[in-house]
Amino acid sequence: MPRALPYLLLLPASLFLLVFFFYPFGLVVVESLTRGGEWTTENFTRMTAHWKFSQAFWNTVWLAAIVVPVQLIMALTMASVVQKLKTGRSGLLYIFAIPLGISDLAAGLIWLAIFEQSGFLNSILHGLGVIDRPQLFLGYQSLWVIFLAVCLAEIWRATAIMMVIIVAGMGLIPKEYNEAAEVFGASRWQRFTKVTLPLLRPSLQTALILRILMAFEVFAVVVALGGTTLPVLMGETFQWQFQLQDRGIAAAYAMVILGLSVAFSLVVLRLLHVPKGARI
Amino acid sequence: MAEIVIKNVAKRFGAFTALHSVDLTIADQEFMVLLGASGCGKTTLLRIIAGLETPSQGEVWIGGRRVDHLPPRERGIAMVFQNYAVFPHLTVFENIAFGLRMAKLPQAEVERRVKRTAELMHIEQLLKRYSGELSGGQRQRVAVARALAMEPDVILMDEPLSNLDALLRLEMRAELKGVLAESKTTTIYVTHDQVEAMSLADRISVMNGGYIVQADRPTEVYRNPAARFVGSFIGNPPMxxxxxxxxxxxxxxxxxxxxxxxxxxxxxxxxxxxxxxxxxxxxxxxxxxxxxxxxxxxxxxxxxxxxxxxxxxxxxxxxxxxxxxxxxxxxxxxxxxxxxxxxxx
Missing domain, CATH: 2.40.50.140 (Nucleic acid-binding proteins)
Incomplete structure (x- = not known):
């Protein structure tokens, strides 16, 4: 009986996941591959044929490609600094973690309040005499500004989650490795690249996968800052599901996001693989 | 030539004084053991010599060169850590080669030295393994090989045998003594084990409460304790x-x-x-x-x-x-x- 007990205790949660996650997930898969009750790939061909698809696809990929590495570098830098602190460490962690408590839509709205025509940025520039009338920063003529604003909002919002994971990971590395590297001639940078980073691989895996998944699901921030001017995959899924009422194509979009997430997660797992016996 | 001179070195951590004005001279090629109970300042002194800790006052000289302002890598030392600190993400070969690669030695030289020290420590068959696949004793051998490969003037050892079981400790002790005598380096060895100290040392520095109470040959320390503490600490049972x-x-x-x-x-x-x-x-x-x-x-x-x-x-x-x-x-x-x-x- 004691041997079965842990499984019994996990049973409700497992059932819950099976019923409310995998079942709807299965439905979406079926939805994406059927049309009018027939098995078909038509949803996918119609999705890719639409002029917005490749824009949405590449916007999403580019956002992830820019935001995630920038966040990784920032999170590593911040974590290294936090790691060195003797006092006030937890206080700083709390401050850094504040954006984590804000929903992505709220984050988008905060940055909208900065960039919009009557926003803070316009007020400041006007106050400084740089401009004589409010500028339209987030218009469809200047897509790159919207793109940049989304990048900023995403970096502001979600760097902390990576940092928290990395700080925890750095805390697990015994100090002696760094000291040994120091005694055996490694400079500060070499200690970081040759000791800290390799030993941090498990944490980097977690942080990167979590962050990449979030990046492919970017939605509310984009909607708040650009409406549908800057199409992204998740936005298109929403559009097809609710505006255009085509659940088949919406399901196909969802499958594309899933495919990207799985593919990149596998790449991260592969690149940051730690051989057996090489763990701390 | 690597004589080590410690002049008036003290270390304070806030209100706590770990080391009170210590003076000590360790001759070239001497095997000096710092012996004391935990908290006596022996590890702090070793870390100051290594450069991992900055002294609050005083000077450290190695081979006629003042080093207390230099980073560890410019001091001509190698170190064996208590928990071995064998890098888990590198193979045994790369662990031993670590310092040599940092010093940008040519590949042929790196291979020659890794091979030689691995043979010396009897771990040549483990070179391709990771530390997670090694026993405690094997990791210890890797840590010593990594230090020896540097061909340093000074080897610092921080309780290197304390994590090994009794039998292995006895075996490694004898082996270390032979290997280190042959390498002709100056050795500073920290331990709380008096038997280890007696059997390895040319001289023992008995430390207590941040002071060096006596620094002398093992038999001298045993027969003629300079202070009551030394008599009560050394000898099993004590005086x-x-x-x-x-x-x-x-x-x-x-x-x-x-x-x-x-x-x-x-x-x-x-x-x-x-x-x-x-x-x-x-x-x-x-x-x-x-x-x-x-x-x-x-x-x-x-x-x-x-x-x-x-x-x-x-x-x-x-x-x-x-x-x-x-x-x-x-x-x-x-x-x-x-x-x-x-x-x-």
């Missing part, structure tokens, strides 16, 4: 101490027995447990516990109400409750000043 009453003219009464002692002042009588033998006349000892140890028997007794131990030949039949008269070997008797705790010559 016996008994109060002595002055009888005048260098005569002292200890537990009802008269001895020749210091000319004047106050004094405490001290004798090692193995420097006693049963005799017609001697200290009256009431036996409490008898522990046969094979070649010897350890007797715990009371003399004049004080705990007192004697190590006797095992052919004596002794049982608890018995009264023994134990005679100290006259020239092994030591005297300490109860005020300063220092030995009286």
């Amino acid at each position: 016996n101490f008994l109060p002595a009453q002055a009888q005048g003219a260098g005569r002292w009464q200890v537990a009802g027995l008269d001895f020749d002692g210091p000319a004047a002042g106050a004094a405490e009588f001290a004798i090692r447990p193995e420097d006693l033998h049963p005799a017609e006349a001697g200290l009256r000892a009431e036996v409490r516990v008898v522990e046969p140890l094979g070649p010897h028997v350890l007797v715990t007794a009371q003399v004049a109400g004080q705990p007192f131990r004697a190590v006797l030949e095992s052919d004596h039949q002794i049982s608890p409750g018995e009264i023994l008269t134990l005679a100290p070997i006259p020239d092994r008797i030591r005297w300490f000043d109860p005020e300063t705790q220092k030995a009286i010559a």
Whole structure:
């Protein structure tokens, strides 16, 4: 009986996941591959044929490609600094973690309040005499500004989650490795690249996968800052599901996001693989 | 040539003083052991020499060069850590090669040195493994090989054997002594194990409360402790101490027995447990516990109400409750000043 007990205790949660996650997930898969009750790939061909698809696809990929590495570098830098602190460490962690408590839509709205025509940025520039009338920063003529604003909002919002994971990971590395590297001639940078980073691989895996998944699901921030001017995959899924009422194509979009997430997660797992016996 | 000179070095952590003004000179190629209980400052001193800790005051010189302002890598040292610190993400080969690669040695030289030190430490068959696949003893060998591969002037060792089991420790101890003597480096070795210290050291620095109490050859430290602490710390079981009453003219009464002692002042009588033998006349000892140890028997007794131990030949039949008269070997008797705790010559 004691041997079965842990499984019994996990049973409700497992059932819950099976019923409310995998079942709807299965439905979406079926939805994406059927049309009018027939098995078909038509949803996918119609999705890719639409002029917005490749824009949405590449916007999403580019956002992830820019935001995630920038966040990784920032999170590593911040974590290294936090790691060195003797006092006030937890206080700083709390401050850094504040954006984590804000929903992505709220984050988008905060940055909208900065960039919009009557926003803070316009007020400041006007106050400084740089401009004589409010500028339209987030218009469809200047897509790159919207793109940049989304990048900023995403970096502001979600760097902390990576940092928290990395700080925890750095805390697990015994100090002696760094000291040994120091005694055996490694400079500060070499200690970081040759000791800290390799030993941090498990944490980097977690942080990167979590962050990449979030990046492919970017939605509310984009909607708040650009409406549908800057199409992204998740936005298109929403559009097809609710505006255009085509659940088949919406399901196909969802499958594309899933495919990207799985593919990149596998790449991260592969690149940051730690051989057996090489763990701390 | 790598003589190490420590001048007036102190280390304070806030209000706590880990090391009080320490002076110590370690000769080229000498094997110096820093011995003391935990918290005595021995590891702090080692880390200051390594450059992993900055002294609050004082100077450190290695090979005629002042190094206390230099980072560890510019000091010509190598170190073996207590928990080995064998990098888990590198193979044994790359671990041993780590310092050589940092020094940008040519590949052929790196391979030659890794091969040589791996053979020396008998780990040549493990070179492709990761540390997670090694036993504690093997990791220890990798850590030593990594230090030796640097061909350093000075090797620092921080309790390198303390995580090994007793049998392995004995084996590694003998091996280390041989390997280090051959490498002709100056060695500073931190331990709390007095047997290890005795068996390895050319000289032992006994440390207590942030001071070096005595720095001398092992037999000297054992036979002629400079302070009461050294006598009570070194030796298993440690020295016996008994109060002595002055009888005048260098005569002292200890537990009802008269001895020749210091000319004047106050004094405490001290004798090692193995420097006693049963005799017609001697200290009256009431036996409490008898522990046969094979070649010897350890007797715990009371003399004049004080705990007192004697190590006797095992052919004596002794049982608890018995009264023994134990005679100290006259020239092994030591005297300490109860005020300063220092030995009286």
